[in-house]
Amino acid sequence: EVQLQQSGPELQRPGASVKLSCKASGYTFTEYYMYWVKQRPKQGLELIGRIDPEDCSTDYVEKFKNKATLTADTSSNTAYMQLSSLTSEDTATYFCARGRFAYWGQGTLVTVSS
Amino acid sequence: DVVMTQTPVSLSVSLGGQVSISCRSSQSLVHNNGNTYLSWYLQKPGQSPQLLIYKVSNRFSGISDRFSGSGSGTDFTLKISRVEPDDLGVYYCGQGTQYPDTFGAGTKLELK
Numbered sequence: 001e002v003q004l005q006q007s008g009p010e011l012q013r014p015g016a017s018v019k020l021s022c023k024a025s026g027y028t029f030t031e032y033y034m035y036w037v038k039q040r041p042k043q044g045l046e047l048i049g050r051i052d053p054e055d056c057s058t059d060y061v062e063k064f065k066n067k068a069t070l071t072a073d074t075s076s077n078t079a080y081m082q083l084s085s086l087t088s089e090d091t092a093t094y095f096c097a098r099g100r101f102a103y104w105g106q107g108t109l110v111t112v113s114s
Numbered sequence: 115d116v117v118m119t120q121t122p123v124s125l126s127v128s129l130g131g132q133v134s135i136s137c138r139s140s141q142s143l144v145h146n147n148g149n150t151y152l153s154w155y156l157q158k159p160g161q162s163p164q165l166l167i168y169k170v171s172n173r174f175s176g177i178s179d180r181f182s183g184s185g186s187g188t189d190f191t192l193k194i195s196r197v198e199p200d201d202l203g204v205y206y207c208g209q210g211t212q213y214p215d216t217f218g219a220g221t222k223l224e225l226k
Contacts, residue, residue, distance in 0.1 A: 045206060045217040061214045095162055100210060101153065104162035
């Protein structure tokens with residue numbers, strides 16, 4: 001059974017950074033891109049970018065290029081997303097999703113507040 | 115980027131009824147390989163989105179045949195028949211033909 005287990009909720013101060021994790025199981029980690037999606041409260045879905053765990057190559061949506069950094073660790077089958085210089089605009093739930101969005105993590109709520 | 119436009123924004127339906135949701139893309143979703151990467155997702159309250167339909171009309175594993183997708187090029191439709199309480203939530207269309215993948219703004223399905 002394919003599972004994507006994401007890390008727990010985060011409360012961060014403006015200007016801080018945070019690193020989210022997404023641990024994959026039930027499939028070969030290197031065979032599928034891992035995507036990251038942002039969903040602001042009561043809003044729609046917005047792609048941040050993707051990583052190919054096989055070679056750790058990345059593609060970012062332009063608006064997130066200076067905000068998110070995607071990495072992957074094949075030894076632990078875990079994908080990571082670091083968000084930097086947090087502002088209130090980064091308050092959202094962040095999902096990881098396996099290639100073609102067939103499987104999603106449960107989401108990590110990041111709240112940015114002073 | 116490809117813009118996905120969903121209509122209507124919300125729908126009210128009686129249990130057992132049928133509804134259709136429309137999704138239009140700003141450019142053709144036919145990939146160079148001949149496939150059309152148009153998917154439909156349902157996000158129930160407090161949950162992650164779940165894949166219902168991929169490549170226009172293919173139901174994902176475990177998805178009821180009450181859900182059907184159709185369309186081509188830039189115009190697509192999701193039909194839900196014999197609506198059940200578990201079908202309520204927000205439906206999104208999404209395209210994966212051209213990177214970055216983009217999603218519609220969602221259609222909220224509520225009980226009448």
